Amino acid sequence: MNHNSTPRPATARGQRTRQRLVEAAEAVFGRKGFERASISDITQQAGVALGTFYVYFPDKQALLVEVVDGLGARLRAELARAIAGRTDRLEVEREGFRAFFAFTARHRLLYRVVRQSEFVDEACFRRYYRSFAAPYARALAAAQRSGQVRRLDPEVLAYALMGITDFLGMRYVLWGRKRDMAAVLDAAVELVRHGMAAPAGGGRPGPAPRRARRRTA
Amino acid sequence: MNHNSTPRPATARGQRTRQRLVEAAEAVFGRKGFERASISDITQQAGVALGTFYVYFPDKQALLVEVVDGLGARLRAELARAIAGRTDRLEVEREGFRAFFAFTARHRLLYRVVRQSEFVDEACFRRYYRSFAAPYARALAAAQRSGQVRRLDPEVLAYALMGITDFLGMRYVLWGRKRDMAAVLDAAVELVRHGMAAPAGGGRPGPAPRRARRRTA
DNA sequence: CGTGGAGTTGAATTATGATTCATGTTTCAT
DNA sequence: ATGAAACATGAATCATAATTCAACTCCACG
Known part of the structure; x- marks a missing residue:
């Protein structure tokens, strides 16, 4: 299930820092795209130093x-x-x-x-x-x-x-x-x-496309 | 309709070179992805020099x-x-x-x-x-x-x-x-x-999903 | 055949960013 | 309390690749 190589952090502090990086990455990858997102972007967003990244991810x-x-x-x-x-x-x-x-x-x-x-x-x-x-x-x-x-x-x-x-x-x-x-x-x-086939029976001008009623998703 | 800035080539030779670059790019972008494809990859694949690229594309x-x-x-x-x-x-x-x-x-x-x-x-x-x-x-x-x-x-x-x-x-x-x-x-x-709703009439075990007959696309 | 515009070249410049690492700081089991 | 393990730091190193450009070739036209 685990697809990276670095081991899980041992302490609670480590857990937290790692989590911050993941969340920061989600935002930065989403905003700038993977290739344009630099590691430095991610660590800044996470509020940690550049080198910290390599503690948790290869x-x-x-x-x-x-x-x-x-x-x-x-x-x-x-x-x-x-x-x-x-x-x-x-x-x-x-x-x-x-x-x-x-x-x-x-x-x-x-x-x-x-x-x-x-x-x-x-x-x-x-x-x-x-x-x-x-x-x-x-x-x-x-x-x-x-x-x-x-x-x-x-x-x-x-x-x-x-x-x-x-x-x-x-x-x-x-x-x-x-x-x-x-x-x-x-x-x-x-x-x-x-399906999209017109219902049997009636041929031509049916009613206009139905409008919504339910709550928005 | 034209979404880049460089003007079209004036001669047949230019047309040909430009076209080569476009075709090379299709292959290289497909293979390596946009970001990992270097301009140099593309010009090599097209068989032209690096600088030639900038004659045709910004x-x-x-x-x-x-x-x-x-x-x-x-x-x-x-x-x-x-x-x-x-x-x-x-x-x-x-x-x-x-x-x-x-x-x-x-x-x-x-x-x-x-x-x-x-x-x-x-x-x-x-x-x-x-x-x-x-x-x-x-x-x-x-x-x-x-x-x-x-x-x-x-x-x-x-x-x-x-x-x-x-x-x-x-x-x-x-x-x-x-x-x-x-x-x-x-x-x-x-x-x-x-649609996916089961046809009216018959209830339970219908026939197995139908198999193909037509030629492959 | 010579000239100019179109096309071509690739070495040099420059920017960016990944990755390392020697040095501190914090945590926590004992 | 305390020392070792875990964690954090960011300047320095290193690699890659985008972009420029001055010199060169090609060729249609006179």
Whole structure:
């Protein structure tokens, strides 16, 4: 599970300093990007001396990996909390989407930091997505067995759903202020539930796209 | 449309050299990543001297922007060709997906290069996706007016569909050798068409996920 | 064939930032 | 209390690579 080489700090002080560095890195990597963020930027942000960095990490790369793994773990925990107790799979999807958008809004840097990892440590980057996809696919397979979900390859379904949330989060949480997320959420859920083929029966001018009602993510 | 400052070369020789640099950059950025690719790497790959670079580009960034814009233009052209003449919107989606996967397979660097741009010139990065989303949304809106497509916000729909293809391309074209793309394509199209809710009627054990038949993208 | 503008060259300059390390300071088990 | 281990420091070292530029080559045109 541990992907860097330096041992954990032995004292409470060490723990604290190390933690500061991780948090500083999250901010600095998010703001300036991995390559443009200097170790010195990070130590300054953390309020420690330059040399201190090398007490805890062998290099910048190890720190990025730690940050990405950490973000993944936090997001997974938040998603788990959001869907806890629900049994209706489409409700789970909705709440999962909502929680993801909320997390993204709270950690705008998430995307940038995770995406950076692709060019720094591709294994870490893939691990990040796999760590979501694997349990996601298992849950979808279970929902298929219980007859709630159409029988499509669960892994394909998982990546497709992750793609939807990733892109909608990027467009509407990161980029756009304009639109309210509730409307986006509704549209995404409807697409995921029924697909984009027009409903049978009625042909031409249907009602305008439905507007939001729920609270914002 | 032109996002760099240096003027176009005046002679055929200049055109050729410039083009070599662009092609070299595509390969080198894809292989090493933007930041780790040195100008010298690029000029070597192009078979020209270091100083020549600055005749055609003010800096590395301008070259990346050119490469990304170029990739976008080529992919758009390829997609347009793939769907030309079709009127059934869901056939268009299928052929669009297929063409995207094929392009990705042929230019494995696409993802890496485009994603790099997020940290180098965010405007370029957004422009890339918008340049697909805008016409996509317009086409979807038209298909809604003609009663082929469910009335969901067209832009949301466009980004959701792009997210699906992006993630499936990443997972199954870039990462996985295992699975054949035809099966992935079928599953994606079925999801997009009907959604993931289990079909009405039948309850529990449906048939296993359908296998592929079509040619690989 | 000679001239000028376009193109090419690569050594030299310069800036940046990663990494080391010898020297202090703090912590904590005994 | 106390000494060794852990931690913190930042100036100095070292490597890399962006950018400049003065000299050179190419070639279309007269």
